[in-house]
Amino acid sequence: MIYLDNAATTLVKPDLVKERLIEKFDKIGNPSRGSNEISLDTGRMVLATRIKLARLFNIKDPRRLAFCSNATEALNIAISSFIGRDDHVITSLIEHNSVLRPLYLKEKEGAELSFVGLKDEKEGVLNYEMMEGLVRENTKALVISHASNVTGNITDLSKVSDFCKKHELLLIVDAAQSAGLIDIDVEKYGIDVLCFTGHKGLYGLTGTGGIYIRDGLNPHALKVGGSGINSFDKDHPLTMPEVLEAGTINAYGILSLNASLDFINQIGLANIRKKEKDLLIYFEDRIKQIPTLTIYGAKDLDERVGILAINSTKIPSKDLAQILAEKYDIATRAGAHCAPLCHKALRTEEDGLVRFSLSYFTKKEEIDKTIRALKEILGDDYDSNNI
Numbered sequence: 001m002i003y004l005d006n007a008a009t010t011l012v013k014p015d016l017v018k019e020r021l022i023e024k025f026d027k028i029g030n031p032s033r034g035s036n037e038i039s040l041d042t043g044r045m046v047l048a049t050r051i052k053l054a055r056l057f058n059i060k061d062p063r064r065l066a067f068c069s070n071a072t073e074a075l076n077i078a079i080s081s082f083i084g085r086d087d088h089v090i091t092s093l094i095e096h097n098s099v100l101r102p103l104y105l106k107e108k109e110g111a112e113l114s115f116v117g118l119k120d121e122k123e124g125v126l127n128y129e130m131m132e133g134l135v136r137e138n139t140k141a142l143v144i145s146h147a148s149n150v151t152g153n154i155t156d157l158s159k160v161s162d163f164c165k166k167h168e169l170l171l172i173v174d175a176a177q178s179a180g181l182i183d184i185d186v187e188k189y190g191i192d193v194l195c196f197t198g199h200k201g202l203y204g205l206t207g208t209g210g211i212y213i214r215d216g217l218n219p220h221a222l223k224v225g226g227s228g229i230n231s232f233d234k235d236h237p238l239t240m241p242e243v244l245e246a247g248t249i250n251a252y253g254i255l256s257l258n259a260s261l262d263f264i265n266q267i268g269l270a271n272i273r274k275k276e277k278d279l280l281i282y283f284e285d286r287i288k289q290i291p292t293l294t295i296y297g298a299k300d301l302d303e304r305v306g307i308l309a310i311n312s313t314k315i316p317s318k319d320l321a322q323i324l325a326e327k328y329d330i331a332t333r334a335g336a337h338c339a340p341l342c343h344k345a346l347r348t349e350e351d352g353l354v355r356f357s358l359s360y361f362t363k364k365e366e367i368d369k370t371i372r373a374l375k376e377i378l379g380d381d382y383d384s385n386n387i
Ligand SMILES: Cc1ncc(COP(=O)(O)O)c(C=O)c1O
Pocket: 007, 008, 070, 071, 072, 073, 096, 098, 099, 145, 147, 148, 149, 174, 176, 177, 197, 198, 209
């Protein structure tokens, strides 16, 4: 199979991840839950992983980073902790439902939302100029995706950071599509809360992710329970990271991240990004001449992660993805991609988009086969009824 659905989850993980999981398969204990050697060793591995992630994001104190089960959990923690019913929040039309739905819950309680729109219907780049006009007296935060899962467009962190500093707003960033691919420096950009997932560009197992919360901000726990410390207290500890890590931690998942971070550090973020971007340029250059095809997302590929979103006037998106899957064994994602406002703004809510998403492990030969398949399907003499 040619797997081009890496924005959903990366299928191929570095060999190192598999090797370390096998090596440690029967050596994982329950960290902070005892002083046997296995428990202590697992605790050291969890701490080492926290430190590696902190280095990746330039987080000064690794204890400000808590592990979560995914970006969705992290975003729920961020929004439920730091947005109150009297607050106004600025967000954008590119957001994933894991930002929008927690915000809509807050809206039901009384919070107000405003959306940064897009500059146009095809490139889908955020209209940063709109931001100033959205600020109100009670604006508390900007919640923004670092990279769109629909178009792949990368948000300009310098711009949003300057804006938040100027208006003293909390900057909450959804890095689900960018962590492991783009340099994210929480200090440089004054990011107050960073939410990320571990199973996409970080090449860890599903069920991993995390949240960074800067010193001075105190999150509410979504769940309470065993913490390994202060067992006689009725209340769950309020200190980071314990406040957000109730219950037995996903140690196998964290071990996978521990190994994948070694891989990422060996290759280097810039090289991972370059490889993905070069392949994206190669892919896009060779299909953009197909007359019935529309490509969405920023034209400047420096502003896009490895996502190519298209649709065609010849075949509905769902059918195109189905033909790619059934006839060519190419896995993509079609339809709506959990970002309803983005589809509305791009006017693709009816037909959706076919999303091809690359990873460091995508091969040029796979892209060549995909280009040939698209030319065949969308070319003049292809009969889609005759699969
Ligand atoms: C932009 C964006 N944000 C958040 C998420 C949620 O990530 P997870 O499903 O790992 O919680 C996704 C997942 O596709 C995403 O693309």
